[in-house]
Amino acid sequence: xxxxxxxxxxxxxxxxxxxxxxxxxxxxxxxxxxxxxxxxxxxxxxxxxxxxxxxxxxxxxxxxxxxxxxxxxxxxxxxxxxxxxxxxxxxxxxxxxxxxxxxxxxxxxxxxxxxxxxxxxxxxxxxxxxxxxxxxxxxxxxxxxxxxxxxxxxxxxxxxxxxxxxxxxxxxxxxxxxxxxxxxxxxxxxxxxxxxxxxxxxxxxxxxxxxxxxxxxxxxxxxxxxxxxxxxxxxxxxxxxxxxxxxxxxxxxxxxxxxxxxxxxxxxxxxxxxxxxxxxxxxxxxxxxxxxxxxxxxxxxxxxxxxxxxxxxxxxxxxxxxxxxxxxxxxxxxxxxxxxxxxxxxxxxxxxxxxxxxxxxxxxxxxxxxxxxxxxxxxxxxxxxxxxxxxxxxxxxxxxxxxxxxxxxxxxxxx
Numbered sequence: 001x002x003x004x005x006x007x008x009x010x011x012x013x014x015x016x017x018x019x020x021x022x023x024x025x026x027x028x029x030x031x032x033x034x035x036x037x038x039x040x041x042x043x044x045x046x047x048x049x050x051x052x053x054x055x056x057x058x059x060x061x062x063x064x065x066x067x068x069x070x071x072x073x074x075x076x077x078x079x080x081x082x083x084x085x086x087x088x089x090x091x092x093x094x095x096x097x098x099x100x101x102x103x104x105x106x107x108x109x110x111x112x113x114x115x116x117x118x119x120x121x122x123x124x125x126x127x128x129x130x131x132x133x134x135x136x137x138x139x140x141x142x143x144x145x146x147x148x149x150x151x152x153x154x155x156x157x158x159x160x161x162x163x164x165x166x167x168x169x170x171x172x173x174x175x176x177x178x179x180x181x182x183x184x185x186x187x188x189x190x191x192x193x194x195x196x197x198x199x200x201x202x203x204x205x206x207x208x209x210x211x212x213x214x215x216x217x218x219x220x221x222x223x224x225x226x227x228x229x230x231x232x233x234x235x236x237x238x239x240x241x242x243x244x245x246x247x248x249x250x251x252x253x254x255x256x257x258x259x260x261x262x263x264x265x266x267x268x269x270x271x272x273x274x275x276x277x278x279x280x281x282x283x284x285x286x287x288x289x290x291x292x293x294x295x296x297x298x299x300x301x302x303x304x305x306x307x308x309x310x311x312x313x314x315x316x317x318x319x320x321x322x323x324x325x326x327x328x329x330x331x332x333x334x335x336x337x338x339x340x341x342x343x344x345x346x347x348x349x350x351x352x353x354x355x356x357x358x359x360x361x362x363x364x365x366x367x368x369x370x371x372x373x374x375x376x377x378x379x380x381x382x383x384x385x386x387x388x389x390x391x392x393x394x395x396x397x398x399x400x401x402x403x404x405x406x407x408x409x410x411x412x413x414x415x
Contacts, residue, residue, distance in 0.1 A: 034123075034145040035062075035070075035143065035145065036064065037062060037064065038062050039060070039061050039062070040148040042056060042077075046060055046147075046148050047148070048074075048150050048152070050104060050152045050259070051152070051236075055259065057076060057077045057101065057104075058076060058077055058104050059074075059077050060074050061075070064117070068117055069114050069116050069117065070115055070126075071113070071114050072115060073111070074103050074105060074111050075109065075110040076101030076102045076104075076109065076110075077101060078100055079101050101312055102313070102314065104152070105137060106262040106264045106272075107133055107134030107135060107237070108132060108312075108313070109312035113130035113139070115128060116128070117143075123142065123144040124142070124144075125140070125141065126140065126141055127140040127141075128140075129154075131158075134157060134158055134237075135155055135237060136154075136155075137153070137154055138154040139153075157237050159264070159265040160235045161265060162233050162263075162265050162271065163235045164415050165230050166230060166414060167414050167415075168224060168225035168228050168414075169414050179206065179220070179411060180322070180324075180412055181199075182199065182333070182406065182407070182409075183198045183400075183406070183408075184404065184406040185401075185403040185405070186403040187396070187402070189201050189392070189397075190392045190396055191392055191393065192392075197332050197333060198400055204389075205386060206219060206220045206221055207219055209386050211223050214246075224411065228242075228411075229242040229253055233263060237262045237263055238258045238259070239260075239261035239273065240255060240256050241255075242254070242255055260275075261273060261274065261275050264314070266316070269319060270317065271316075271319060272313070272314030272316060273317045274315070316349070316352050317346055317347070318345075318408075319344055319345065319347075320344070321339075321344070321345065322340070322412045323336065323345050323408075324338075342414055343412065343413075343414055344412070344414070344415055345410055345412050346411055347411070348409050350405075350408065353409060354401075354407060357407070358401055358402075361397065361401045362398075364395065365395075370394045373390060374387065
């Protein structure tokens, strides 16, 4: 918790299949017996490069036609999360846990396009350009019975309105200066014998929870701009960041590699962000796997319903004017929006967060899980008074979640 932050987490999506014409000029070849319909994977001869960089976790379906063309369909390789869950193999009633992930071309679970084959009947090449709902791109490659090399390049979003670099801003001693956190529930949280609005609890938690950063100890809002320097949304759909590497001496600022996250602009207020699925599932399952009292199958079913579709179809991330909270005289909070067009919030909204919270709600009724969280917090000297507040906060969460009408969680950046 001292070194990393993550956004995290589900609405159902749909997969898109697209076709296009090729730019090939050479005479087409009608495939012979060796070039037949086949799915190429990393273990079955597939080499997939994006702008010259090898990419893993993808499959390509090759379907030749008698007119010298073939349809290529790129898909995210199915993810088997069983290995990520301790002792899952021993759970007799556990559901099947293999799911599709997103295509390397941003915007969908899979992308299809038609190519014209040239060469001979047993080994053919292809080159051209195509597009999907969200992107245009170029391609080239070679295919034989045992192998396929597919090179993708010049990927560009059709909508580049959100492309650019967004910076964190110097901390101004305001609790929500860099954090967008707003939670509306008809239920309150009991803390030390009194009831508090959930936003007030978040406010206090962010102020009192101080984490180490080098030789300093900072509250969470002050730590964020120290760790995260900027986020760049590329015209190619990539998401990269400049961040402080706290695990290296001197804590240098580094660039994250491409490919860990991608995005497309869905509409005027929503991005679809495609993340590393292993990280999402491992985090969501870690606490549940240790519980003896929770119905693990019910929890898994809820996560499958609400989280798994995002692996292939993207996490809906809302964007809009920067928001901070204003404490009113009656102890409640009201949102305040920035008029600066360059001050932008990126956040998960109610439609994404609330179904996941309702799925995870049983965790906070389980004494083993609560005790494990409290024990971990108590061992961290930076948690301070928050460790003593945690039991009542955690036990209050199921009722607060049930009474939730709005919840937003994200960060504020400046373009």
